[in-house]
Amino acid sequence: MTTHQEPEPGNDEAVATAAHGTAPAVVGDPIADPGLPPHEPRPTDVDPHAERRAERQVATLFGLSTVFAILFVVSYFAFDVGKKPTVIAGYGASNVALGVTLGLALLLIGVGAIQWARKLMSDVEIVEMRHPASSSEQDREDAVAALGQGISDSGIARRPLLRNSLIGALAALGLPAIVALRDLGPLPRGDLAVTVWKKGMRLVNDVAGTPIKPEDVEIGQLINGEPAVFYEDKPDGEPKFEGTRLNDAKTKAAIIIVRMQPGDITPPKGRENWGVEGILCYSKICTHVGCPISLWEQQTHHLLCPCHQSTFDLADGGKVIFGPAARSLPQLPIMVDSEGYLVAQSDFTEPVGPSYWERG
Amino acid sequence: MSTSTNGRTAAKAPGNDKLAEAASWLDDRVGLAALAKKQIRKVFPDHWSFMLGEIALWSFVVLLLTGTFLTLWFKPSMTEVTYNGSYDLLRGVKMSEAYESALHLSFDVRGGLLMRQVHHWAANLFIAAMLVHLMRVFLTGAFRKPRELNWVIGSLLLLLGTLEGFTGYSLPDDLLSGTGIRAADGFMLAVPVVGTYVSFFLFGGQFPGDDIIPRLFTAHILLLPGILLALIGAHMLLLVFHKHTQWPGPGRTNDNVVGYPLLPVYTAKAGGFFFIVFGATALMGGLFTINPVWKFGPYDPSQVTAGSQPDWYMGWPDGALRIFPNWETHLWGFTLSWNIFLPIIVLPGVVFTAVLLLPFLEAWITGDKREHHLLQRPRNAPSRTALLVALMTFYGILWEASGNDLIATHFHLNLNYITYFNRIMVFVGPVLAFIITRRWCISLQRGDRDRLLHGYESGIIMRSPEGAYAEKHLPISVGEAYSLTARDREELAPPPSAVDGNGVANRRARGEGLRWKVRHFWFAHDIEKPTRAELEEAQHHADHELTMHEDGHQHLTESGYTGDYELDGTPADGHQFDGRHDISGDELRKGH
Numbered sequence: 001m002t003t004h005q006e007p008e009p010g011n012d013e014a015v016a017t018a019a020h021g022t023a024p025a026v027v028g029d030p031i032a033d034p035g036l037p038p039h040e041p042r043p044t045d046v047d048p049h050a051e052r053r054a055e056r057q058v059a060t061l062f063g064l065s066t067v068f069a070i071l072f073v074v075s076y077f078a079f080d081v082g083k084k085p086t087v088i089a090g091y092g093a094s095n096v097a098l099g100v101t102l103g104l105a106l107l108l109i110g111v112g113a114i115q116w117a118r119k120l121m122s123d124v125e126i127v128e129m130r131h132p133a134s135s136s137e138q139d140r141e142d143a144v145a146a147l148g149q150g151i152s153d154s155g156i157a158r159r160p161l162l163r164n165s166l167i168g169a170l171a172a173l174g175l176p177a178i179v180a181l182r183d184l185g186p187l188p189r190g191d192l193a194v195t196v197w198k199k200g201m202r203l204v205n206d207v208a209g210t211p212i213k214p215e216d217v218e219i220g221q222l223i224n225g226e227p228a229v230f231y232e233d234k235p236d237g238e239p240k241f242e243g244t245r246l247n248d249a250k251t252k253a254a255i256i257i258v259r260m261q262p263g264d265i266t267p268p269k270g271r272e273n274w275g276v277e278g279i280l281c282y283s284k285i286c287t288h289v290g291c292p293i294s295l296w297e298q299q300t301h302h303l304l305c306p307c308h309q310s311t312f313d314l315a316d317g318g319k320v321i322f323g324p325a326a327r328s329l330p331q332l333p334i335m336v337d338s339e340g341y342l343v344a345q346s347d348f349t350e351p352v353g354p355s356y357w358e359r360g
Numbered sequence: 361m362s363t364s365t366n367g368r369t370a371a372k373a374p375g376n377d378k379l380a381e382a383a384s385w386l387d388d389r390v391g392l393a394a395l396a397k398k399q400i401r402k403v404f405p406d407h408w409s410f411m412l413g414e415i416a417l418w419s420f421v422v423l424l425l426t427g428t429f430l431t432l433w434f435k436p437s438m439t440e441v442t443y444n445g446s447y448d449l450l451r452g453v454k455m456s457e458a459y460e461s462a463l464h465l466s467f468d469v470r471g472g473l474l475m476r477q478v479h480h481w482a483a484n485l486f487i488a489a490m491l492v493h494l495m496r497v498f499l500t501g502a503f504r505k506p507r508e509l510n511w512v513i514g515s516l517l518l519l520l521g522t523l524e525g526f527t528g529y530s531l532p533d534d535l536l537s538g539t540g541i542r543a544a545d546g547f548m549l550a551v552p553v554v555g556t557y558v559s560f561f562l563f564g565g566q567f568p569g570d571d572i573i574p575r576l577f578t579a580h581i582l583l584l585p586g587i588l589l590a591l592i593g594a595h596m597l598l599l600v601f602h603k604h605t606q607w608p609g610p611g612r613t614n615d616n617v618v619g620y621p622l623l624p625v626y627t628a629k630a631g632g633f634f635f636i637v638f639g640a641t642a643l644m645g646g647l648f649t650i651n652p653v654w655k656f657g658p659y660d661p662s663q664v665t666a667g668s669q670p671d672w673y674m675g676w677p678d679g680a681l682r683i684f685p686n687w688e689t690h691l692w693g694f695t696l697s698w699n700i701f702l703p704i705i706v707l708p709g710v711v712f713t714a715v716l717l718l719p720f721l722e723a724w725i726t727g728d729k730r731e732h733h734l735l736q737r738p739r740n741a742p743s744r745t746a747l748l749v750a751l752m753t754f755y756g757i758l759w760e761a762s763g764n765d766l767i768a769t770h771f772h773l774n775l776n777y778i779t780y781f782n783r784i785m786v787f788v789g790p791v792l793a794f795i796i797t798r799r800w801c802i803s804l805q806r807g808d809r810d811r812l813l814h815g816y817e818s819g820i821i822m823r824s825p826e827g828a829y830a831e832k833h834l835p836i837s838v839g840e841a842y843s844l845t846a847r848d849r850e851e852l853a854p855p856p857s858a859v860d861g862n863g864v865a866n867r868r869a870r871g872e873g874l875r876w877k878v879r880h881f882w883f884a885h886d887i888e889k890p891t892r893a894e895l896e897e898a899q900h901h902a903d904h905e906l907t908m909h910e911d912g913h914q915h916l917t918e919s920g921y922t923g924d925y926e927l928d929g930t931p932a933d934g935h936q937f938d939g940r941h942d943i944s945g946d947e948l949r950k951g952h
Contacts, residue, residue: 029849030892031842036611036618082446082468095473099646102474107639113632117625128403128617130603130733133506184561184571191566192549192556206662226662243440243454244570247661251542251567254662284662289546289681289700290567291539292664306666307543308682309765309775322776324681324699326688354546355688356556359695 061112405606436577455658478645538659550700608846679761742801
């Protein structure tokens with residue numbers, strides 16, 4: 001058989017292979033290894049014109065890459081971003097130009113390098129022998145002996161007192177490592193069970209914070225609401241809730257207000273007085289994993305969560321009628337205050353949002 | 361190692377004194393010549409499927425480069441600011457500094473949007489490439505001894521890459537990413553006993569708080585990439601140590617590796633491929649919008665967009681979450697949310713552990729303790745291939761389930777029915793896929809066997825004297841025949857008996873019996889390659905068919921005709937492959 005290979009400088013394995021060849025097994029199962037086929041020369045190996053052409057191709061690719069790198073710099077300065085971005089054909093010119101020029105500058109280097117490898121670098125296959133992953137038996141024995149010698153020198157087996165006290169000390173170090181993380185956050189102390197809602201707090205819409213009268217709500221309408229306190233200021237003029245604290249409170253206090261035909265509603269026991277003239281108020285936070293819900297189907301009184309498609313029947317106490325959520329949407333009991341605006345009768349009577357272990 | 365102390369004798373390459381001098385300088389200080397002489401010309405075999413892992417590797421490098429660029433402007437802070445930047449539609453809106461800096465990167469930093477988009481595209485590509493690479497390794501049996509540990513490292517890379525992706529797309533603090541974090545908080549709360557504590561510690565109190573973005577940022581740019589980098593290093597070191605697997609073929613055996621040297625061929629090919637991956641992602645970043653955070657607006661826990669979905673690799677657990685029944689248990693004042701805990705915490709853990717253990721599971725079934733460096737064609741391990749396709753089907757159904765709302769709206773289908781369909785298909789689909797794939801593989805094995813015994817279909821139709829038509833088969837090349845037969849025979853030992861030859865009870869019979877049953881299930885239907893005797897018999901048969909008698913007559917035994925008939929004896933006229941000629945000297949196919 002012919003393997004057509006040069007002895008590799010410094011590569012003993014390849015040299016050995018070249019000398020012996022990959023000797024085909026005498027009897028194969030069922031066919032003997034015919035050995036590597038002879039090397040077929042490429043056009044660039046035998047035709048100097050083809051070789052020069054390939055060289056020119058590669059150099060052209062690298063040259064074009066340089067051109068695109070320069071065009072990238074030109075685009076960087078030529079096209080504006082910010083308040084008055086350069087727009088060409090509806091696209092932000094800067095991003096498109098930078099992406100295309102950078103992409104082509106990179107691609108052409110890659111294509112050129114691979115073309116170089118395929119056309120001009122030697123395509124003679126080299127054979128290298130494998131060795132088992134394992135070390136020699138002797139090496140293994142020596143390693144085990146060295147390990148044994150080391151362990152024995154340390155005396156860790158003969159001195160259990162030292163060994164055990166060390167293990168104890170290392171284990172105790174785990175305590176500082178864990179305890180040091182204690183201040184990552186406060187302990188949950190029932191915070192998930194309460195919201196900012198309380199008796200007499202007005203329901204406002206979440207766009208402008210305007211309070212809502214029953215006559216403002218049409219039958220079939222859904223209003224995204226919030227507690228009025230989010231729009232109130234402290235005596236010093238600062239908002240009572242802002243930034244992160246506002247988001248924390250909103251996560252639990254967001255509501256939806258819907259109005260249905262009073263006859264369509266079948267209030268659960270004890271909730272007969274939780275609504276006002278067919279207006280009911282529910283938590284907006286899904287009881288599954290906490291997405292805000294607002295896909296409202298007024299004909300069926302169904303509310304669909306856009307995250308995992310749990311569906312709640314708002315005419316039937318917010319009961320789950322489809323999807324992965326396990327619990328009804330918590331309902332906020334509402335009434336009308338002396339000025340005729342919708343207000344809460346109390347906080348939610350159960351924790352809102354996703355279930356958690358201590359929820360009960 | 362050289363014992364020379366003057367430093368002038370080491371690493372002398374002929375006719376290249378300057379190179380030798382530089383090499384000597386380095387070797388005098390780090391002494392790596394002994395290692396380098398082997399590795400510089402290390403041989404790698406060539407096949408397109410070996411490129412998949414390379415895509416993952418290079419997209420990780422792209423992620424490191426573009427990610428570093430992004431950190432120069434991104435502010436991982438949840439402090440509330442009022443936007444006053446270039447994007448008109450959000451001016452005056454209150455938002456976190458993180459979101460504001462993401463907008464600043466997108467609108468006011470030249471190349472910032474490009475780098476954001478390249479980073480996001482490369483992240484999707486990174487995980488996709490890892491997943492496809494994993495499937496390639498599994499389908500070809502490249503995970504077998506001695507490479508099991510590299511399989512484990514690779515699986516960990518996939519898991520950590522997924523987490524890295526999640527922490528990354530959560531950082532801009534836009535409405536979509538915030539909804540994702542909100543759901544993740546819901547997942548944590550569903551963990552029994554410790555869930556609420558995990559959530560409070562991670563978020564620094566109640567969701568959302570103001571700690572989560574900086575904490576995810578640290579995980580995303582330091583902790584996870586550090587571990588990823590270390591594992592990628594280990595993955596590559598083991599690859600070099602084991603040497604790459606190769607496809608069997610003439611001269612390519614289990615004891616050698618045939619291919620091109622690292623320097624120059626693979627330096628140019630793999631190095632060039634880095635530029636291609638980077639270039640392709642740069643083009644995508646320039647031309648295709650991804651994650652347009654300015655359209656989503658800042659995070660507000662009371663708002664959500666319909667059709668909210670995570671990045672594609674988070675889809676399958678999300679699908680499981682969508683189709684899981686709404687089970688919840690209340691016991692002794694505590695709540696157990698099976699509907700969340702099982703699909704989103706337990707299931708991914710179980711699936712990941714199963715994937716991690718696949719090599720060990722197969723080794724247990726086969727009982728094979730040999731080293732394997734030759735790849736198997738997927739058809740030659742029908743049960744393994746079928747198992748992977750079953751897993752892919754499981755994954756695919758769940759992935760599709762995570763888009764149930766979009767399927768419903770786009771195809772005008774009933775959302776509830778889609779969900780019921782998925783609940784059934786997630787169990788039935790993998791079983792069907794297993795059966796179909798296995799039969800398919802076995803048929804392909806039969807095809808290979810026929811090709812070996814009867815040759816390839818020549819396309820030459822012969823008409824027998826009775827008027828019957830048959831296609832002429834011609835023998836395949838020795839090289840192809842060798843490649844097709846270069847695989848192990850799966851011989852099934854008889855089932856273990858409860859007593860051994862001396863009548864002594866075999867205590868391990870029960871375990872061995874189970875293993876035998878599984879092995880039987882695994883291999884019993886496979887088609888073995890022909891034996892030497894079968895091949896010779898077929899060869900003899902074909903020779904006989906083609907033999908020309910001295911008087912110019914030839915038997916056409918297969919057609920049932922036993923008499924002799926005249927040959928015209930004219931040379932190549934277009935009819936010379938009619939089976940009545942000796943074709944041994946003719947070139948039947950032009951070499952391509």
